[in-house]
Every structure is written in C-alpha cells, then in structure tokens.
Amino acid sequence: MKLDDVQPQQMYRKNKGLLHALHIDGWLLLGLLLLLTTSAAIVYSASGGDEAVITRHLIRVGFALALMLVFAQIPPNIIYIFTPWLFLSGILMLIAVILFGDIGKGAQRWLDLGPVKFQPSELMKLVLPITVAWLFAHSQFPPSFRRLLMGAMIIALTASLIVVQPDLGTSLLIAMSGLFVLFFAGLPWKVILAAITTTVASAPIAWHFMHAYQKQRVLTFLNPESDPLGSGYHIIQSKIAIGSGGIQGKGFLGSTQAHLEFLPESTTDFIFSVLSEEFGLLGVIMLLVLYSFVIARGLYIASQAQDNFTRLVASSLTMTLFVYIFVNIGMVSGLLPVVGLPLPLISYGGSSLVTLMISFGILMSIHTHKRLLTD
C-alpha cells in the first residue's frame, strides 16, 4: 500500500490514536510528565511541605500543560506567518520596559499590565530563535554571508535591549538561542571558531562594561570562599547541600540544608541542590538521563522536520533547553557564575515554565503537523 493512498486523518487514528489527534508527541509528553512529577516532589520538599506553594505550583504546571496543548494545535506555518509581527512587538515591548518598566530587584525587567506583570525577555526566549529561523527558512544551508550577518544583527539588537535592563544572564542566553539557529543553519566552522576566539579575547572589555554586582558575581564565582557570608554564601551552601547528598542521598524530604534555611532560593534557582541532597548522585544521573531523553526527542523531531524553518526552530529550542539546564546545574555546583536562572521544568516559578511548555507545544506541533503541511 502506498502512503499516498491513505487519508492522513485515517492514518493517525489507526496508528497513533488520541495522542496524535491532539497533536501530542507521546514520548516528549512522557519525558515532560516525569520531569514535572519530579518537580512537584522537589518543590514540595524544598518549600518545607508548604501546601500553598505546592498548590500554586501544580496550578501553574496545569496551566503550562494546557498552553503546551494549545500551541501544539497551531500548525508551524501559522507561526511562520506571524513571526515578523511577534518579533516586532517583542522588540517594542523591550523598549517599553526600558522606558516604563517596573523596577524590581534593581533591574527593569517587568511590564506592569494591570493585573499581570509581564516579562518581555521571557517571550523573546521563544521569539528570537524563531525569528532567526524565519530569516533562514527559504535560504540554502549554509545561508549566504549577508543573511548570516542579518541574523547576527537581529540577535545583537535583542540581546542589547535586554542587557540594558540590566539582565546580562538572560541576554546571553537569548543570544545563545539565536546563535544555535546560526549553527544549525550551517554557520561555517571557521566563523564559529573565530567568534569563540573573539569572545574570549574581548572578555576584558566586557568586564569593563559590567555592573558592580555582576563583577562581584564573577569574582565570587572565581573564589566563593572569599566572601563566605556575602555573595559566596549561596554557592558554598549549595555545594554543601550537593556534596552532603552523597551517592544515595538523604532521602525524599531529607534535605537539611533547605529545610534549615541554609540554602537560599531552594524552590527556584537552587532547587537542583535540594534534589541532589535528597537523591544523591544516583538521583542526579537519573535527572540527567531524563533530560537527555527529552533533548534527544527534541533533536529527533528536528531531524524529522520537513523544512528548514521547523528544523531550525525545533533544534534551537531544544538546544536552548539544554543550555538552561547546563547553566543552572553548573551554577549551583560552582562551575559557572551565579546568574538568576531556574532549572528547566523542575524549579518553582511561573514564567519560565510557561515559556518552556510553549516551546514544547511548538515542538509537538512541528512533529505532528508535518504530513499535513507537505501534502
């Protein structure tokens, strides 16, 4: 039987059932649900069994899952059509933040829209890679030098609007998600190597433009013991939490570092420390296996995608997830400087979870809509 003889809807019903009808990728959903279950457990433990916190968390998880489902229904070509507008409005909002932003924790990152506070940089985590992918959608791989330059400029513009908020961490991470698109589009290795070399060489210049607290973070990262009660405190306590977990961990709800309030931000940025204290090295390996499974699925979806746009979107969103994981774990374990960044899918916290689940919705959409698109 030839494939063309079968009506698409028929095929899905026959072989994939309900999940495919809802445009859900089963494997991805499985990975996500395992991670979110873990998240619920660790947030419960890290908050000291605070029912209010866990309830709010579960509501957010439910909301984010629903959003994922919504975005899974949107065919990639619709996203493609809206991309330039999304990008433009994103840029405008970033400018609005600079002009009218709400000042919180010494940085303007929020737009106060009455009942909701909105963080445009969060939106740009999705919009920027999609925009760059949009730019390369109809070009050959590797794209022309002119297009690459245009992509780089879009990235630079977005990143610089975020860096003045100031939010160096997010700005770098968003730039990274755009750069992944360039990489997957086939940015020549020579250029990549040159860029890395330039970045390293220009570090002293960047240092010059950093805020005092950012400099302090870097210094503290280099030698956390230098200020054990100040900014080095977080990292020292986090390492103690992780290290004291040992191989098997102290058991669920067994984190003394978090429960006794030694560990700061234990439900958000430092939740990995709680997990490693309670579940030990084995738990950490399990978590990383889960993550690599999700990443593998994301990259598989990218490999199965049928056009350059979806390929680039799927692969760069997946790799962005990876970068967030790596930076957070590297940060709490003392490998990287402390930047305010949650652990994807595990940390308590609304906006980053929503962004992530939307990106998984897009991934699912890419995977489940491809036949419909090509035919």
Place this chain on the structure above:
Amino acid sequence: MSEQLKFNSDAEAFQQKRLFRFRLYFAYGFVLLLFAFLIGRMAHLQWYNYERYHGLAEGNRISVETLPPTRGKIYDRNHILLADNQPVYALSMIREKMDDIHAFELDLMNLLDGTDPEKIEEYFKKFRKWNRSKSYTLPFSISEEQAARFSVISHKHPGVSLTARLKRVYPHKNTAVHALGYVGRINIKELKDLNEKEYLGTNIIGKSGIERFYESRLHGTPGVQQIETNARGRILRKLETVPATPGEDIHLTLDIELQNYAEELFGDKVGSMVAIDPQSGEILAFVSMPTFDPNLFVDGIDQTNYNRLLYDPHRPFINRAINGQYPPGSTIKPFVALGAIENDYISPTKKIYDPGYFDYAEHRYRDWKRTGHGLVDLNDAIEQSCDTYFYELSLDMGVDAIHDTMAPFGFGSKTGVDILGESKGILPSQQWKQETKGKPWYRGETIISSIGQGYNLATPIQLAKATAILANRGKIIQPHLLKDELKASSSAQIEIKKISNWDKVIQGMENVMHGKKGTARRHGQGLPFKMAGKTGTAQVFSLNQGKYNADELAKRLHDHSLFVGFAPVDNPKIAVAIIVENGGSGSKTAAPMAVDLIKHYLEVDVKPTSNNETKP
C-alpha cells in the same frame, strides 16, 4: 527543465539535510559530553568530597551547646540555706544575625527605662566592634518582668536571645562570709589551673572559704546538648542531650543562728571567734569581724565598693579566724601547766611566792597584778592567771619542753580546717629560732614565752582546736566545716601518764569561771552549767610590726582581749576561742562574749532541731 530543477532541488535538499543532521549529531554529542562533565562534577562533590561536605552540613545544622551544671547548695547543720541559686536573665546578641541593631537598642532603652541610657549606648558601642558571629551578652541582669516584656517583642529582633542562668545568692549576706566564702568570675590565673572541659559554660568559681575548698564537689559536671539550628540560628529541635550533673549540695557544721548571734555579739568590734563541738571537731561558729556581703562579688564587684572594702582600716577581707596571728597570751597557761605537772617539773600542790614580779638576769619581769598574788599553787596560778608562777616554772622547763607539750594541741601548725590559706602561727623552740632567725635561744625569751608572749603566735582556730582537745581530755579532733560522717571519727589521743592531770588543769580553768579569785568569775556567776575558761590579754607589738603613725598608736596599742573556754565541764559540748582586737583585758571584753555564746548555744542545744535528724 522542471524535472532537472526538482532533481537539483532534491540533491540540494539531501545535501542540506546531511549537513543539518551532522550538526544535530554534533549538538547531541556536545550535550552528552557536557552532561557527562556535570556528572563528573557531581561525583566529585558527592562521592570524592562526600565526607567533607557531609561534615560541613552537619556542622551547619548542629551546634553543640554546653549545659553548665547547677552549683550545689550550701546548708547549715540545721538545713538552713546559706548559698542558693536564683534564676536571672540576660540578653545575648549575635551581630550577623541581627536585622537592625539600632532598632533593638531603642527598644531596649524602652524596655529598661530606669537604666542609664548612656550605659546602654556604651555597651552597644562595644557590641558593634564585637566579632560579628560571636554572641555578646549585655553585662547586666534583667528582671523576670523585663524578660517577659522582651519575649513579647523578641520576634522583631532575630539574633537576640534571652538567656537564663542561675546566680549564686547568699541569703544571710554578711553572716559567715569568712567560712562560706563566695563565688566570682573566673580570672585568668584560675583559668590556667582549671580543667576547661569541666568549666564550659560556667564563668564563676569559688573564690574563698567553703565555696573554694569544696569547689569540685559544688561545681558538678557540665552536660552537652546538640541543637539543630537553621541558618538564622533559630533552634529547631534538640538532638541529643547529656544532662549536666548538678553539683553536690553540702551541709556545713555551722549553726547559722549561733553564727549570727556571735557576729551580733561583736557589734563593730574587730576580731574573731571560733566555736567547736569538741566531740566531733565540727565548727559551730566561725567569726571574723568585720565582714562583708559576698553577694557583691558574684557578678563582679564594682570599683567603688571594692575600694571601700579594700581600704577599710579594719581590713574586712582578712579571714582572722585562720589568718589572724595573735600572741595567745595567758590562754596558753593551762597547756604549759599540763606539761609541767605531766613531766614533773612541778607538783600541782607546790606553792610559789609571787611578789608581783620575777627577776632574772638583771631584768624584772612583771606580773599583770603589780601587788602580786602571794603564795599560789598550780590551780591558783591558772585561776588567777599568775604570771610569776609561770615565769619561774618556765625556767625549769625550758622552751623546748613548753614546745613539746603544746605542739600536740596543734599550736604552731595548721589545723587542717577545710578552708584554704590557713596560717601556721608560731610555737617557738630552740630549733625554730635557729632555723628562722639564725640565732640561739635566750633563756629570757623562755620566760615571756611561758605566758604566750614573745615569739608566740596563734590563730583563733588553733586556740579553739587546742581548747577542744583539752576539753576532750586529750582526744584530738580535726576542726572542720563540712558536715561529713567520715570526718567526725578520729581515734587520735594525746596520751599522758596520769589521767588525773587533765582534771587538775581543767579544775583550774573551772575556777577561772567559778572560783573566788577567778579572772572571769563575774561572768561565771549564776551559770546553769559548769564552765571552764581562760582569759588572755595580749600586747599587740608583735602582730603589727610598729607601722602605725603616732596618732593611731595609742588606740592601736590597746591590748587584744582573749578568752578560751568550754562547757559543760563534765560533758563538753562547745569549745570557744575568742579574740577581740584592742579589746583590752580578756576578762573585760572577750570572756563575757564567750559566756554569752556558750549560754546561748547550750540553751538552744536543748531544742530538738539542732540534732539534725528531723529535717531532710
């Protein structure tokens, strides 16, 4: 054409797909590599460095706190409390855990209105320079009511904690301070000799008297408590507790009621009195006047009070009962007499003529009675305290015989009472003089020695002990302040050839009180019991080394008034030695005080309470 294009397009698409797939593989390889790197990092923290971080985590949450032991209480023989512990409160602060030091300072001034705000400011100035992670305790106690008021606002002030401790309190204040002693803050010198482990969490130690002597029994052993705290130092739960072993409660032989009576007898006179139960050696009263309030020392005495005491001309800090070395004067006559008849230097019935003086080597030694006592035998000599009798006798005996007869009674050596720092006194002998002065003994010195002058020095407790042994007819007792069954029994006995010699000496002393010519007959009249005693009057030169200015000289030259005695004669229940500095003759000042004390004690003694059986 279009076919061609499509083919090209397919070929290109294939080419692009290959490039893209390669980049995907590369990216995934990169992901796995970095994840492996993270796992390596985790293994480094959780496996390789596990012990270290485990220890740090435990150290983070568990703090070990010492529980200082409760100091043992001190009771008198009738279970009346002499040294107690009372709860007091203080505030401790840890700088790094405090949110707003200034706010607390203001709240505190409010809380303690009445306390000088400048003083509080001064303490806070010091606190702001204090180690930021170490606890600082405000150096004053706050009342229970203030503590309660602080508890209400304590939630506003993390890092500030209310610490309760027990403070030593001496309810009888000045009374018996030289026996009881007092506690005070451990000083650097004491710290060196201390077993630091035993004193964790404790900052006071017995400084003198019983408090010092029985320090190890009173102190107890500290306990340990492991406490789980959070990062803000809030105590979450107590993990393991080894309770402190409280110090032992001890009972003293003192009768605080008698002690108080004795001190009242002194009034503002300066001197000392020691009363002993001759059967057991238990010290019933231990007086050194003037006294001071030991409560002043518990938290550290302030300079004004300290100077007032230190520069008091009557030197209240001197424990006269064990450190006051006085010429014993005529009080030693019964002991010399005993040695004389025991070793047949003289017969008890032999009479010596006393014209009021004794000439030897072109020097005239006067009797206290200028007109002389006439013909006196041993009994008369003691009764009337005839100096001439002993002058003549001593030349036959020699200083060494006098020394040998008095030494067993404890003269010239420490009594071994359970208070540290006792003085030895001086019981001279030829050897003693050669050793200490490097000079031979002169016979003329024997003459004045026989009446307790010259080199002779005795402490009040030595006199009391000697008197008690005499009252016991030679049974040696050990004066002590701790009521302890073990100490009570002693079988040592001064052996003499003729038991009746005890009676002869004691008869003489009985006549001092009850005889026609007894020096204290006025005070012995009408007593409901037979009492034995001996008065003494001591010249003061030897004690004070002539370092007084001319104005003070006259007053200072007044003789010390002494008296030793015991009662009842047949069954002695109390032996007393008393010295009143510059009190004049023994019969005038010391004797009536001793009689009053004994009367008071023997009357009280009839009551069942003093048997120490009824009360726990």
